[in-house]
Amino acid sequence: MSDTKPEIAFVKPALPRAGALVLPLPEGTALVGLAAEADAATGGAITRGIEASGFSGRKGQATTLFAPGAGIGRVLLLGLGKPDELTPEDAESAGGALWPGVASATEVLVAADTLPPALAARMALGVVLRGWRFDKYRTTEKPEEKPKAEKVAIATSGVPAAKAAWKPLKAVAEGVFLSRELVSEPPNVLTPAEMADRCKALTRLGVDVEILGPKDMKKLGFGALLGVAQGSACEPRMVVMRWNGARKKGGQPVCFVGKGVTFDTGGISIKPAAGMEDMKWDMAGAGCVVGLMAALAGREAKVDVVGLVGLVENMPGSKAQRPGDVVTSASGQTIEIINTDAEGRLVLADVLWYAQKQFAPKYIVDLATLTGAIIVALGHEHAGLFSNDDALAQKLLAAGTVTGESLWRMPLGEAYDKQIKSDIADMKNVGGRPGGSITAAQFIQRFIDDGTPWAHLDIAGTAWSTKDTATVPKGATAYGVRLLDRIVADHDEDA
Amino acid sequence: MRYGLPRLRLRFDAPKPGRTTLLALAAGPAPHEAAAAAGFTGASGQAVRLSAPGFPDLVMAGAGAGEARDWERAGGEAMALLLAEPAATAAGPRPTTSLRAGPAEMRPLRRIALDLRGLPAEAAMAVATGAALRGWQPPIRRRGATPRPPRLMLHVIEDEAMAPAFARMEAMLRGVALARTLVAEPANILTPKRFAARMRHLARCGVQVEVFGRSALEAAGAGAILAVGRASANPPRLVVLRWPGEGDPVVFVGKGITFDTGGISIKPALGMEDMRADMAGAAAAAGAILTLALRNSPASACAVLALAENMPGADAWRPGDIIHTLSGRTVETIDTDAEGRMVLADALAWAVRELEPAALVDLATLTGSIVTALGHHRAGLFGNDPPLLAMVAAAGETVGDAVWPMPIAKEHEEALKSDIADLRQCASGKLQPDACHAAAFLRHFAEGVPWAHLDIAGVESREEANWQGPAGATGFGVRLLDALAAARFEDPDRLT
Structure with a gap:
């Protein structure tokens, strides 16, 4: 392989026992679904983290809470902005924005269970588009310099619907990757x-x-x-x-x-x-x-x-x-x-x-x-x-x-x-x-x-x-x- | 003041037989055998010189489909032909038998009759506009007498629309001529002080003129204009021209380096001599105010002219300097050759603070950068108000001052972030979209107006003569502003 990118899996909502948990949160709403479960499992660590960091859910806001408890390595809080204004493009951008915060974790779960499955798929598109890397010609890169997250699980309440929405998006992403790869290749090759x-x-x-x-x-x-x-x-x-x-x-x-x-x-x-x-x-x-x-x-x-x-x-x-x-x-x-x-x-x-x-x-x-x-x-x-x-x-x-x-x-x-x-x-x-x-x-x-x-x-x-x-x-x-x-x-x- | 413009007279009679006559016709069958023999079809851009019964020296020009701009072009092309061979006849150049008579080009045409009797007022004035603008003469300083531009006699039908249309056209032409003359003047003759002095003449037409010198600019806090003008022996000026009317004014702000x-x-x-034209924005703003005044426009309008000379010197402003602008914003200087946006920043801020503008x-x-982007055929149009921009573009298209909308994108705004001041003046490095950066910079100083x-x-100068005028100053912008004022700022109900 000349390039690397995270694999996407759509899974039923369930709390992870390790790794990174991404919580995409809209502005000004209470924690529900997996986010609420995680909060309960960690004894309110997430609520406290939100308060302490001043996280409001504003679009583009990102805050990491490390070792909140319940075995979770880190929680990435990701602001989605006003819930009624969330567009597919915003979901995709949020997917891209979460990548740098979790690339160094071995396991990643994105709690998209509160979003419609189609938006969960768009978020997945953002993840792979940003997570793509052309490392064909890197032979001496140290392991700690490489992203570790090979797989990103997206928790959604509608796994079949998300998978159906993902199929054409994945094809487009493959086209993007092919294009990026060709453009990245050196001219002697x-x-x-x-x-x-x-x-x-x-x-x-x-x-x-x-x-x-x-x-x-x-x-x-x-x-x-x-x-x-x-x-x-x-x-x-x-x-x-x-x-x-x-x-x-x-x-x-x-x-x-x-x-x-x-x-x-x-x-x-x-x-x-x-x-x-x-x-x-x-x-x-x-x-x-x-x-x-x-x-x-x-x-x-x-x-x-x-x-x-x-x-x-x-x-x-x-x-x-x-x-x-x-x-x-x-x-x-x-x-x-x-x-x-x-x-x-x-x-x-x-x-x-x-x-x-x-x-x-x-x-x-x-x-x-x-x-x-x-x-x-x-x-x-x-x-x-x-x-x-x-x-x-x-x-x-x-x-x-x-x-x-x-x-x-x-x-x-x-x-x-x-x-x-x-x-x-x-x-x-x-x-x-x-x-x-x-x-x-x-x-x-x-x-x-x-x-x-x-x-x-x-x-x-x-x-x-x-x-x-x-x-x-x-x-x-x-x-x-x-x-x-x-x-x-x-x-x-x-x- | 004629500012190099041919004298124009409106006449309700027929051209005198024997006089050099200009006739514009739309596309169609040739009106007589002589025209047919010369291959005249009336196509736009065509101009032929021939002899016809009663008219030994007739210039016929085609107006194609007969749009306003086609009539104007016909007038311009005909005039271009006459100026190229001022003493020619249909039979060729006049023989020069007498030594005293001198070569042909020394005997210019004195009068040209424009036979406009077949045309309604708008088309007739368009032909005259084309001829007058092509006949405009830059300020020439040579030894010996300089020939004056020929007089144009406009022979029209008796129609009550003629006199008002003529007056309106004359006002516009004089505005364009003023702008062109100012642009054409060399920099040792037109210093900021002398530019300001010439603006005082506009008081005769009812324009209120105010001139701020160095100490007044210091008192106002116009740090940017003062920085740009600092090293020059010719100190800067800010000139405010007011054409009072009802309501908040539309304010034309001009760069006058x-x-x-x-x-x-x-x-x-190489080519630095062209930089005498770097005051063409101020010239256009002044020309537009003159036009509005001459035609007694009901619009309320002002011009703010930022006049300075950008020189290197012992006390010059430097790259790296932080400038306190009139708006209160601090600006980090990157390149002292990006001086136009600096003087405009203060002029815009002054307009916003003192004039309560309805629009800028x-x-x-x-x-x-804009030349690389759009070349010599369109000016770049930027702004913060889509309806106003649409009006500006439409006004420009009508009168032939063509513009093209350009973006102010997020990246352009981000390029102006400074580490030590409120704004960076421009970005450094090659291949910069500097026109967009400059517009993003200026937007701050419009303060939401x-x-x-x-x-x-x-577009302020043309390299070669064409039907629109001789080589040099174009007067770009005067007609656009005149048309914009007429379309948007003369009916108070339209101001929202």
Whole structure:
């Protein structure tokens, strides 16, 4: 195993005889259920602890009581906020927030017996999302530095209902983990060929996986993608993943397209050395699409979806593409290369063209760690959303709000498009610093057929995190998996 | 004062035959053979110069679908064509046989007739607006006489809507021209003191003008403006312009850094000359007040202009300094080149304390970050009041001062936490969403009053001439504020 995460078990409410007991408590209510039982068993230690610590149940509040009695090692009091305002998202955040407080315990029981089973399942999702860890390459870590909690039991009054609710959530979590793992892998391990091989594993879930190599892509005329790849010793790949979960035949599929630059040196327009190691996650768009396909197939979503990823490495090798080169994309449009470090849009150009030609999608969403400009524009909380379709944009914005994978819409327009006019070709691949992420989106839009609803998510600021949040440990965030799973669930699945 | 604006006259007769004439037409069949021969279709953006019966020098411009902005563009494109070849005729440039006559460009057009007789008031004034704004001239200081912009004779049908529409347009044009002129002036000519002195001229139009100098700012506790202006030999000023009306005023707050070297966090030399335009927010606020006054607006409006020069010097403000702002908040300085938010902090606080604003709208050439985000085609719009923001965006869209809403997120607020003061002025490091950080910073000083913030860096100047004006100052914001005042602040019942 390359990663670790706690196993979830749903159990009937019963007091543990050892380990950690988590008591999620709403604001301003008396202790009931397991919490009341624990209080009685410990001779009122919990009531005294609540009083002494000033714990009120406010949302996000957490207090630990050690050795309260009855053999229990510790009690973690977790504030849920006002009971009538508790949302599934809050339950999930609470699940994530409890993890750091119990990771060092060997046994963990979460007393979710007062919550509806569906919320208990959402809490479990929070636990695993936060408890995931990529420790494949840690060989000398001391045991005391590793989390001990391998299993987290969730006590619920409705075990079957909680298990039923958990099943699709677990599938989504697996998709998130796959995505995080791919993004975390170092670039000497995760080459385009290796990543394509890993996509093959999705066949186990019933996904049809097709891998195209350089010869296939040459035949298709992928001059833009191949131009990026030609400076690297690692061959490029395109992977097409099809999940046919719709009950009706002959409908239009939804297409998701990801930028997968497994390492981006910038090429001949090479990047500064400081921070270049971050460029291993320049395939996070593709990582998201692969994880999303795993999530949808894993929960057997009733929808036809095609995920496509363009996988290349951008290196300054002896055959590398140069600034000044003109390449012909699969669409026939020619591109003057001004900066070889604006390579993501070149990869997307060909893959998007293929997706539309081959699948005539109902709508198409691409994800890419595309520009530094989007970080300067928005920071790390919102990804940039560009779209030619207001209805699709609204759906994405709404899905972003409920999943916590937030989006902010950015403008498109003719005035920006003019910035990528070329003197020698149909367009150039950069439009200068002003509006840098907008001109990148304009470039991509030139490869979208009129009438195809399209959205482009610039995730350069959200794919990787330097600090922990409630449900996402620092590192690869898998941004987009839950967002796109949600938009499909809300709008595209057969009833 | 014309501020470089062409003189305009409204006439209810036909253009004199033989005079250079401008004619705007919506898309459709060419009106005569000459137009057809020139390929004129009326498409938006098209302008041709030709000879037609009775009109030896006729400029025809297309207004496409005939929206207000299309008419304006027609006027602008036609004017651009005339300015490019001022002495040309349909037969080509006039032969220069006499040495005394000089080359063609030395003999400018004196008068241009705008044949607007086929148009209703709104469209007619839109054409005139386009021509006048394109014909605006920056303050030019060369040896010898500078040609004046040509006079524009607006020939319209007799319609009672014409005169009020004309007056309204003139007021707007003069506001834009004032703003453009202020932005175009170099920093040795337009110091904070001289900017303030020019504001005193607005008293002639009924605007109440108050100027606060260094000692008054010290008495008021305006530590941020004083810090920014400290090292300069040209001390800072706070100027308050009041256009009195009923009810609490809408207050326009403008950043007026007459020159921004960056201070101790000094800017690279390349392109620093553009920093004379770092007072474009204050210029727009002043221009808007002039417009409201000239058209005798029933709105109650004020402008607060924070004027300072940001210089390095022996007694300069430093990174690390803690500044006591007028609001009472302390601010830790990270970068002395983030000076705009400092002067705005005090100006906003002053407005909140002294003017009981119904709403605050600030304009500032604030961040390079917004240029990276939105380029030169839209300003960044931030704020704390969604209805006000929607009105600002709508007003901007109507008049062509385009904006785009931007977020103030939790992370942006958190980035301003300081270890030793109430607020950090900005975050350090590369790839910072500085425009969002600046907006999060300013939000504190609006104190909950409905507030909109326009980051106009990138739209205050244009690199190349286009149909909207010559290269340089755009006057961005004046028309937006004028339209906003008209839509929201002129009917007291709408103030909630």
